[in-house]
Amino acid sequence: MIMRSYEVVETLRKSKKAIFSPNDITKITGQSESGVYVLINRLHNKGLIFKPLKGVISLSQDPFVISSQ
Numbered sequence: 001m002i003m004r005s006y007e008v009v010e011t012l013r014k015s016k017k018a019i020f021s022p023n024d025i026t027k028i029t030g031q032s033e034s035g036v037y038v039l040i041n042r043l044h045n046k047g048l049i050f051k052p053l054k055g056v057i058s059l060s061q062d063p064f065v066i067s068s069q
Helices: 005-014 022-029 033-046 063-067
Strands: 050-053 056-058
Touching: 005 022, 005 033, 022 033, 033 050
Parallel strands: none
Antiparallel strands: 050 056
């Protein structure tokens, strides 16, 4: 199952979580680990997701939202 970029972002939004790990995204998309890292970098370059820390992916840049998770 290959999900498009916007489908991945919408699925992450619907999950109601503020932060994700690459492993979470692997489970959601069903892609390989290497494929997920490529996807994360592409979404980050488009400005659709943010990487506040290594191994942490967020849909929000708000530090209060990120720190509350």
